[in-house]
Amino acid sequence: MSGTHDIKQEIKKYWKVFTALLVLTVVTVAISYLKFGLAVAIIVALTIALVKGSLVACFFMHLISERKLVYVILGFVVFFFLAMMLLIYASHFNLPEGVQIVS
Numbered sequence: 309m310s311g312t313h314d315i316k317q318e319i320k321k322y323w324k325v326f327t328a329l330l331v332l333t334v335v336t337v338a339i340s341y342l343k344f345g346l347a348v349a350i351i352v353a354l355t356i357a358l359v360k361g362s363l364v365a366c367f368f369m370h371l372i373s374e375r376k377l378v379y380v381i382l383g384f385v386v387f388f389f390l391a392m393m394l395l396i397y398a399s400h401f402n403l404p405e406g407v408q409i410v411s
Contacts, residue, residue, distance in 0.1 A: 325367045332360050
């Protein structure tokens with residue numbers, strides 16, 4: 309009987325995560341209609357994407373119960389991702405004279 313109860317708890321947990329992902333998707337679409345500045349819109353969108361990605365990685369990919377090595381590797385991935393984003397951001401301000409950004 310304990311096994312059936314554990315499976316029901318797991319299914320409940322997955323439904324909660326699925327519901328949270330749906331709600332965050334609706335929030336993302338709703339926020340896209342608001343008139344934010346470009347920087348604020350990007351920060352909000354990336355924050356929501358980070359939360360959604362974390363939910364998927366932790367629960368659906370079972371990283372929440374993994375060993376310490378997985379977290380160290382994940383930390384390096386996050387660090388290098390942020391470094392690459394920072395390089396792109398920094399290159400925006402170091403354009404040669406006469407070069408214009410096409411948007």
